[in-house]
Amino acid sequence: DAKTTQPNSMESNEEEPVHLPCNHSTISGTDYIHWYRQLPSQGPEYVIHGLTSNVNNRMASLAIAEDRKSSTLILHRATLRDAAVYYCILRAGGSQGNLIFGKGTKLSVKP
């Protein structure tokens, strides 16, 4: 599976937008970009995923660069509950299906 690079940590203020970057310069044409997050003392939780086009759901938006070598997870209004480790993962199409987690970005939200 192709590798992703994320900042170790980021800080945000409550009720402000947060942009979490992810670089994946070796992404292949069939790789989907998945985001999961892990709140303290909980299992990982699916956030969003996409292939080429930007995606929106009730939790977040995913902006994918035109060359697909980077993407950004956007939380439109951060809340204290959004403090978590966010993982950007590439899922190879036709692969065995397992998610390979990196170290992720630890997001802190200040009131």
Place this chain on the structure above:
Amino acid sequence: DSGVTQTPKHLITATGQRVTLRCSPRSGDLSVYWYQQSLDQGLQFLIQYYNGEERAKGNILERFSAQQFPDLHSELNLSSLELGDSALYFCASSVADDRWNEKLFFGSGTQLSVL
């Protein structure tokens, strides 16, 4: 609540012992995944089962084994336990073996402490 149930929540045992962790997937999910999370290694994929059959293997030690039963629940067996096996073990399930669009739903984990 993800719908994935893991038992027990906590397990304390001694080195050399054997333990069994249990996972009940969400209703209708055919795939079950096992992950290990330790402070130094992060989240490590161990093994995946799909409808009773092993589908993918990750960094699973030979002392560890798993199986998925006809009712789709899964068990992870850890034997000859060592101090380094102390970790949080997560189970996840997904609705189908669609590797492009499937979402994994994780349980709240079993905290294993080997003393």
